Amino acid sequence: MNIFLVLVKKEIKELLTRQLLISIAAMLLVFYVIGKVVGTQHKASEARNSDVVVLDLDGSALSKSLIGRLSGAGYRVKKTSIPCIDTALAAPEFKDDGLFMLIPAGLQKGLDAGRKGGIGFYSKFTNFSASATTVTASKIRRTITRVNDELSVYVLRKRSPSLDAGFAREPLAALEFVMVGGKLEQVSLGQALASIQSQIFFFPVAMFFIVILAAQMVMTSVASEKENKTLETLLSSPLDRWMLVVSKLSASALIAGALSGAYMLGMRSFMSGITAQAAAGAALPAQAALAKLGLIIAPSGYLLIGLSVLFCILCALSIAFILGVLSDSVKSIQVTIMPLMMLLMLSYILPLFIDINAAPLSVRLLLYAIPFTHAFTAPQNVMLHNNAQVLWGILYQAGVFAVFVTLAGKLFSGELLLTLKSPFKKA
Amino acid sequence: MPTPALSAEKLEKKYGNFTAVSGLDLRIEEGEIFSLVGPNGSGKSTTLKMAATILFPTSGKIEVFGSDTVGEPEKVRKTISYLPEEAGAYKTLTGLEYLDFMASVFLRDRAKAAEAVKYGSELSGLKDKLKEKIGTYSKGMTRKLLLSRAVMIRPRLAILDEPTSGLDIINGYEVRKTIKQLAKDGITFLISSHNMLEIEFLSDRIAIIYKGRILACDTPADLKKRFSTDNLEEVFIKLAQ
Ligand SMILES: Nc1ncnc2c1ncn2[C@@H]1O[C@H](COP(=O)(O)OP(=O)(O)OP(=O)(O)O)[C@@H](O)[C@H]1O
Ligand SMILES: [Mg+2]
Numbered sequence: 001m002n003i004f005l006v007l008v009k010k011e012i013k014e015l016l017t018r019q020l021l022i023s024i025a026a027m028l029l030v031f032y033v034i035g036k037v038v039g040t041q042h043k044a045s046e047a048r049n050s051d052v053v054v055l056d057l058d059g060s061a062l063s064k065s066l067i068g069r070l071s072g073a074g075y076r077v078k079k080t081s082i083p084c085i086d087t088a089l090a091a092p093e094f095k096d097d098g099l100f101m102l103i104p105a106g107l108q109k110g111l112d113a114g115r116k117g118g119i120g121f122y123s124k125f126t127n128f129s130a131s132a133t134t135v136t137a138s139k140i141r142r143t144i145t146r147v148n149d150e151l152s153v154y155v156l157r158k159r160s161p162s163l164d165a166g167f168a169r170e171p172l173a174a175l176e177f178v179m180v181g182g183k184l185e186q187v188s189l190g191q192a193l194a195s196i197q198s199q200i201f202f203f204p205v206a207m208f209f210i211v212i213l214a215a216q217m218v219m220t221s222v223a224s225e226k227e228n229k230t231l232e233t234l235l236s237s238p239l240d241r242w243m244l245v246v247s248k249l250s251a252s253a254l255i256a257g258a259l260s261g262a263y264m265l266g267m268r269s270f271m272s273g274i275t276a277q278a279a280a281g282a283a284l285p286a287q288a289a290l291a292k293l294g295l296i297i298a299p300s301g302y303l304l305i306g307l308s309v310l311f312c313i314l315c316a317l318s319i320a321f322i323l324g325v326l327s328d329s330v331k332s333i334q335v336t337i338m339p340l341m342m343l344l345m346l347s348y349i350l351p352l353f354i355d356i357n358a359a360p361l362s363v364r365l366l367l368y369a370i371p372f373t374h375a376f377t378a379p380q381n382v383m384l385h386n387n388a389q390v391l392w393g394i395l396y397q398a399g400v401f402a403v404f405v406t407l408a409g410k411l412f413s414g415e416l417l418l419t420l421k422s423p424f425k426k427a
Numbered sequence: 428m429p430t431p432a433l434s435a436e437k438l439e440k441k442y443g444n445f446t447a448v449s450g451l452d453l454r455i456e457e458g459e460i461f462s463l464v465g466p467n468g469s470g471k472s473t474t475l476k477m478a479a480t481i482l483f484p485t486s487g488k489i490e491v492f493g494s495d496t497v498g499e500p501e502k503v504r505k506t507i508s509y510l511p512e513e514a515g516a517y518k519t520l521t522g523l524e525y526l527d528f529m530a531s532v533f534l535r536d537r538a539k540a541a542e543a544v545k546y547g548s549e550l551s552g553l554k555d556k557l558k559e560k561i562g563t564y565s566k567g568m569t570r571k572l573l574l575s576r577a578v579m580i581r582p583r584l585a586i587l588d589e590p591t592s593g594l595d596i597i598n599g600y601e602v603r604k605t606i607k608q609l610a611k612d613g614i615t616f617l618i619s620s621h622n623m624l625e626i627e628f629l630s631d632r633i634a635i636i637y638k639g640r641i642l643a644c645d646t647p648a649d650l651k652k653r654f655s656t657d658n659l660e661e662v663f664i665k666l667a668q
Contacts, residue, residue, distance in 0.1 A: 229514040230515060236586075
């Protein structure tokens with residue numbers, strides 16, 4: 001067997017320890033659980049989203065028809081005969097309900113006489129999770145609009161029976177268009193945002209984990225060879241020292257690549273579950289429009305993103321390799337990995353909060369100087385049709401990789417490797 | 428005069444400002460078993476590492492079979508085998524996998540590598556244990572595995588740093604016998620050790636090193652004669668005072 005393959009095989013055997021497999025499995029499990037929980041939560045809150053408890057104290061033809069209209073519009077109306085709102089709010093049978101509607105007595109009479117009616121909307125908080133609060137707020141707004149609509153139709157019919165009440169109430173047919181990266185399509189902003197979110201939400205988190213894991217692997221591999229002095233044996237052997245560097249990097253890159261592949265597959269099936277669910281409601285033309293806008297990433301886009309991620313991993317590996325040389329024991333890599341971790345955090349977190357292209361030049365330069373930023377922003381750039389920027393990013397990453405690999409090779413061909421005192425250790 | 432297996436001239440090594448080895452002159456003939464003896468921190472390992480091409484001399488030079496360790500390290504590395512002190516092995520590999528791996532690192536010829544593995548497995552005396560992960564080995568077992576690894580490729584010069592440290596009496600004895608046998612077959616040994624008994628039994632010649640300098644270099648018998656004692660330990664103590 002070719003000596004390079006022998007080296008890579010040995011590295012992989014060393015790296016694929018039970019601990020690594022367990023932590024990978026744990027990571028995948030966490031993603032799976034998050035996906036599942038978010039999905040089912042989504043469905044559950046969607047269901048609860050349509051629940052409304054109604055206390056009808058008016059009991060008029062209007063209030064009855066209003067309740068009927070709400071049911072027809074997809075609300076799950078729970079009528080109750082409890083005459084007092086306080087009692088209803090505290091009633092055990094409604095303990096999971098968040099929205100109560102109180103139709104006061106005399107509503108119809110008041111409207112007929114030209115007075116504004118007052119319907120009470122009561123929301124009850126059961127928890128303060130971000131999704132619960134926003135859902136509740138939008139639900140109230142939606143329900144009030146709905147009820148108002150129904151009442152205005154009633155009033156219009158009453159005042160001028162000849163008028164087309166439906167038309168008079170909503171003479172506007174809104175046509176929503178969205179423009180992305182110079183392309184214009186008819187699709188709602190909501191749908192566009194949902195599509196973007198669904199595809200890039202987990203990407204940075206997963207990439208962060210994979211890069212850290214890969215970096216740790218190569219650092220452990222170098223530091224443990226140093227600690228066990230197996231490195232001294234290899235260095236005194238006829239092996240080309242470059243081969244040592246390249247084989248270690250290749251083994252870690254292979255494992256990281258396999259991990260990314262597994263993640264992509266897992267994510268695809270998870271996402272396709274969600275989008276299938278969404279697509280059941282959404283019209284097919286919307287999907288087509290989203291694809292035309294580039295908001296559904298095409299295979300060529302995935303290829304570009306994949307390349308960017310690959311070079312991001314390679315950059316991280318080459319830097320980690322040098323940090324591994326600087327660690328004198330496997331234990332100390334928890335500390336030695338910090339510089340890499342910090343760079344990664346910067347390029348991961350900052351773009352989440354600021355628009356890089358609108359940031360001051362200094363910030364932009366800093367972020368783009370970190371090779372990882374290019375991979376973290378690749379999906380956005382692909383969606384915005386900034387393929388050239390992604391390509392330049394890949395080129396830059398390749399350059400950084402080349403520099404650090406050369407440095408690592410230089411370190412490996414000198415004696416510094418054995419005599420260097422770690423700058424992370426006191427005295 | 429034939430080319431010596433190893434020759435050092437005015438060899439000096441500094442770590443920063445600290446001089447670990449200074450003005451060392453050595454000449455080891457092919458087939459010799461040569462031992463470096465000295466107290467802790469006297470520069471034995473440093474000298475061995477320079478012979479093994481992994482440390483560079485600050486000044487002076489060291490040659491292995493006529494090739495300079497700095498100028499032609501590739502040539503030197505093809506003729507030597509180095510066993511570091513307190514070395515470990517890859518814990519997730521089995522003993523056999525380790526020997527296999529090291530054989531292909533040192534020997535490109537596949538038939539030779541296979542032969543070396545066979546010889547190394549025998550030498551190690553680990554038998555069925557060779558099929559288990561090195562992580563489960565005792566200290567002595569690992570040492571025996573590493574020693575077998577170092578000599579199985581039959582290098583021209585074997586550089587062994589404290590080869591029998593951590594071995595029990597029987598295993599230590601067997602290792603010494605093996606080294607003697609291999610020397611008869613023509614392998615040259617450069618060894619460091621603290622064990623005077625072992626040194627006396629093994630060595631053709633001994634160099635006593637102290638604070639990076641060689642104080643005396645001769646056969647065990649001549650050293651004892653020179654210091655009029657029948658105990659090498661006493662020679663050592665007299666020199667160190
Ligand atoms: N990497 C290093 N950096 C600085 N000083 C070092 C380094 N390695 C060794 N030394 C110093 O060089 C001196 C010689 O060390 P060396 O390891 O050669 O001793 P030794 O004779 O092998 O000792 P021992 O019998 O304990 O193994 C020691 O004083 C040691 O502290
Ligand atoms: Mg030593």
